[in-house]
Amino acid sequence: MYVGIDAGASATKAVIINKEGEITSYAIVPSGINFKVSSEEALRKALKTSNLHLKDVACTVSTGYGRALVNAKSTSSEILCISRGTHILFPSVRTIIDVGGQDSKAIRIDENGRVLDFVMNDKCAAGTGRFLEVMSNILGKPIEELSTLHFKSSQPVKISSTCTVFSESEVISHISQGSRIEDVIAGLHEAIADRIYNMSSRIGFEKDVAFTGGVAKNRGFIDALSKKIGLIPTLPKEPQMVCAFGAALAAIKKCKESVSHS
């Protein structure tokens, strides 16, 4: 079996695949402050689901912010893992927009899944999952509810600041001026969609376009970004696992390499 671990800024994901590249199980745990601990826990959970043991693992590749701290044979960048994972799931995809806990990326790939170009967000949390987490805290609504509330909005408010800290005070003032919470949430989704659209425009939106990363689980955000770009996106069933899946595919390759070297 082959394992991919994506030690992300807010969640750590583990995916187990067989030598055919089929997913047997996966798990997701909060990253906390210790990637070593969270990656071991994610792996343990995933192994348990498919009744496997550590000795069944032939090779592990890690990716994500904490990749260097994970016990793995080698590391790979998120850009390559997301591209590889998405390409295997959806060969017709040419553009990937990935929004994670701490950063967002747009990647252009060719028909073989090779990366042609990529852009990433600046050193700033606006336009990422962290932005939504902060806002869901202020609004006192769990992150899972944001989607449902988004679709109840009739008139999204305009959030003009691109800064998470300033947006926080903007949200508070909208609420205190009597805006409906649904409209504020839809406004926030539009604000990140705008930011991601602007960032991604440099590499373009060649079809098909896939959305991946944890934030792509949020239907409200998908709605806002799809409207902004003007197309229907390709959506993986588990958008948050694509990167770890790409890392697991890299583990198969890595294992073959080390066999041929010895």
Added chain:
Amino acid sequence: MSLQKERSRVLQTTKKIGELIMEYFSKAWDLKAQGKPVAWITVFTPVEVLHALDIYPIAPEHFGAMCSARGLVLDHLEEAERKGYSQNLCSYSRCCLGYVLGGMSGLMPPPDILITFRNSCDVYVKWWQSLNMHIGTPLFVGEAPYVLTLEDLDNYVLDYVVKQLEQLIKIVEEKFGLRFDVERLVETVKLSDEASELWLETLKLRRFKPCPLGGRDSASDIFPLVVMQGTTEAVKFYEELLLEVKEKVGKGEGVIENEKFRLLFDGIWIWYAFDLIKYFEDRGAVFVYEPYSEAWAHRLDASKPLESIARKILAMGLNVDIDLRIERFLESIKEFQIDGAVLLSNRSCKSWSTPQLVTADALNKKFSIPYLLFEADMADPRQYAEAQIKNRIDAFLEVLGER
């Protein structure tokens, strides 16, 4: 990704730069004590003329870079901010203004004259005027018109700059009771030309595979070209450097053992994060060409000393049309066999950063050279997101590796 073994990658001659810089600054205090005038200059001001007149030039921009590299910059930046200067201003100017407002008791002795030529940077004039207001020292502002084509230079702007140089000479002669000696100017121009020639020859040796001189060398070794142009010490330094680099080429020794990627760096180096260059090297990537390193050298003709100095002030990379910059970029790709480009979008330097996308796109279009553009400030470490930048570097190198 497997990492390359760390061994000494920095040249022996480069290691002497630190001492040379400290000597340069301490000599400034000594001369000041002896009553000799010290000038604060912006870079690409006629240092050869000043050395010929026995006026000691110091560049606060260089001071800013050095403070940043040595972890001392925050004292000055914060001093400027406490007095009300905004964080949005250029970090070199903030560092200098903070130093002035903090009492000027460190490496740079207070100036006897402030000299600037508006050529590469639009902030210079207002920065120098502010220094003039804070310190009260006399100010000379020169103006170098923007050069669209190199023909323009011959046609009409050269005389204009030469006249300003003559005026500068006259002003300092009167102010400090000095006598300008043309023979001495010819001598400093010859020395300056020699140092430039040696540096350009050294940079050309980076075309060899493996590359014998890396980013940490080129970033440090430019110092004598900034303020010591026209001195024998500068020539001596570049002679020694060339010798060492030639020797490395002869032995087939590179900066790193297993050279995988040869990169172009566009921008001013991030002085507080030299480790980033090492980070590239650890992953098999070496910097082989930077427009920044090359910009400091300019050949001079001793038979026309003032005219060739004027030409140097005018033809400085940021003062010429973008076509000329792109042309040099494109040439460098073949000359140095470049695989990819790394561009620093620097919030302090708008002149450098604004046209970067145009230049990078030109590279990409003509040679399909991939590039990585990231943001940071050259001297202010507070805006630097290390993990994110390293993440992008990893992805960029992996993409290069898959090509």
